[in-house]
Amino acid sequence: MSATEPTMTRAPFLERMMRIDRRVIFILIGVALIFPLFFDITQKLPVSREVQMAADALEAVPDGALVLYSMDYDPPSAPELQPMAVTALKVGLRKKWRMVIIGLWPQGPQQANLALRSALADEEFKDVRLTEGVDYVNLGFQSGNEAVIQKMGSDIPSTFPRDYRGIPVGEIPIMRGIKNLGNFDFVVNVSSGYPGTREWVQFGVDRFGVRMISASTAVQTTEMFPYVGRQLAGLVGGMRGAAEFEQITSTPGRALKFMVGQSVAHVVVILFIVIGNVAYFATRKSRRDK
Amino acid sequence: MWMDHPGWVLFGTWVGALLTLGIMSFLYKDNPVYKFCEALFVGISAGYWFVSYFWSNLLPKLGDPLMQGDLLVLIPGVLGIMMLLRLVPSIGWISRWPLAFVVGFTAGLRLITYLQSNAMTQLQNSVQPVISYSATGAFQFWPSFNMLLVTLGTFAGLLYFFFSKEHKGAFGTISRIGTWFLMVTFGAAFGYTVMGRMSLLIGRIDFLLADWLHLIN
Secondary structure, three states, X not given: OOOOHHHHHHHHHHHHHHOOOHHHHHXXXXXXXXXXXXXXXXXXXXXXXXXXXXHHHHHHOOOOOEEEEEEEXXXXXXXXXXXXXXXXXXXXXXXXXXXXXXXXXXXXHHHHHHHHHHHHOOHHHOOOOOOEOOOEEEEEXXXXXXXXXXXXXXXXXXXXXXXXXXXXXXXXXXHOOOOOHHHOOEEEEEXXXXXXXXXXXXXXXXXXOOOEEEEXXXXXXXXXXXXXXXXXXXXXXXXXXXXXXXXHOOOOOHHHHHHHHHHHHXXXXXXXXXXXXXXXXXXXXXXXXX | OHHHOXXXXXXXXXXXXXXXXXXXXXXXXXXXXXXXXXXXHHHHHHHHHHXXXXXXXXXXXXXXXXXXXXXXXXXXXXXXXXXXXXHOHHHHHHHHHHHHHHHHHHHHHHHHHHHHHHHHHHHHHHOOOOOEEOOOOOEEHHHHHHHHHHHHHHHHHHHHOOOOOOOOHHHHHHHHHHHHHHHHHHHHHHHHHHHHHHHHHHHHHHHHHHHHOOOOO
C-alpha cells in the first residue's frame, strides 16, 4: 500500500462533506427542532450571572410596588420575548405590584395584553381577579421613540393622555399621583431593538435614575452586556435567558419547553461546524497540490 | 370582538399557516409562492404602519389639536409636508430643511446622553481593581482572573485600532492579541444571532404544530 492511498480513499468523502447541500442541513436542523417538541421534557439549566441579577432585582422590589412595563417589541420577536414578558408579569402578579404597561412599539401593548392573559391562565393565578385601571393599566403605544422616555421623565400624564381603551388618564385610579418616571419603583423593559433598552438606559436610567432590568432578543444581547451592573440591574437575553428566568422564578413556561429543541439544534450546528473544519483542513493539502 | 369569533380565528390560523409554509418554501429554492408571500408581507406591513401612524401620530398630534384651535402644531405639520416634497424631484430640495431640523434635534437630544451612557459610564465600569478580595479579605482567583482578562482585552483591542503606528514588534503582537479578543467577541455575537434565528424558527414550528395541526400541546 502506498503512502498516498489512505488520502485517496478519504478525500472524496471529506470533499463531499464540504459541498454538502444546504437543504440537507435545513432538514436536519428542522428535525432537531421539531422532534423534542413532541416530548414533555425540560432541561435543567445553569443560571447565568445576568439572569440571576435580574431575578434578584425583581425579588428586591417590595410587594405592592408601582412598576412600569415597557413592552417594546412586536410579533416577529415574540417567540423569544413573549415568554420573558409572561414571566415578568407573573412575578408582578405574585408580588401584587401595581403594573403600568406602555409600548414604544405599536404592537407592544397588544403583546402585553396577550402576555397578561397568558400569565393569568396559569394555575397559580387562577384565583387572581385584576381590575383594569386599579391593579393595572395599559397606556398603549406612543410614537416618538426616545423623546417619549425623555418626556416621561418630566410629565407622564401629558405623554400618555389616554389609556389603551381611550379613557383619560385623569380618570384612571392607578394613575393618580403619578407625575413622572421618578414615581415608579422599578422598570421592566422587554426590548426588540430601536427604541428599546439602549434608549431606556440613556434616558430612563442615566438621566432620570430609574432602576431597570432588560429582557432582550438574542441578537442585541451582546450589545447590552456592558450596561449590566451599573446601568442595568439584570439582563435576560434570548430564549436561553428566558428559560433561565422561568427556572429561577419558578414559573416554568414555553421558553423552558423550547430550550430542549434549541439545544439539540445547536448540537447539530456544532457538528456541522466540526465536520466542515475537519474536512477543510484535511483536504487543504490536496487542494494546494491541484 | 368579531376577531375573537372562532370562525375568524380558524381562518386566521389557516392563512397564517399557509403563508408560513409559503415563506419557508424559499429554503428549497426561490419560487413564485415565496415571491407572492413576500410581496404580500411587504404590502401589508406598509399598510399597517401607515394606518398605525395615522391613528397614533397624525390624528392625535396634529388633527385633534388643530380642531381645538392650537395653531402651533401647524409648524411641525408644515415641516412634515415639506419632507414629502422629496417625492417631487423639481422641488425636492425643500425636504432638506425639515431633514436638517430632524438631524439637529436628534443630535442635540442624543449627544450628551450617548456620551454619558456609552462612553463615560463604560469607562467607569472598566476602571476596576484587577486583584479581587472577598469581604473577609481573602484573595478571589476567578474574579481577579476575569478582571485581568477584561483589562488585557480592552487594552489589546484598543491598540489594534491605533493606526498611526505600524503594527510590528511588541506593538504588533499586542494588537494581534487584540484581534483574538475581537474575534471571540464577534463569535459570541454570532452565536447569539444563531440562537435568535433558531428561536424564531421554533416559534413558527410551534405555531404550525400546535395552533394549526394540533399535534402538540
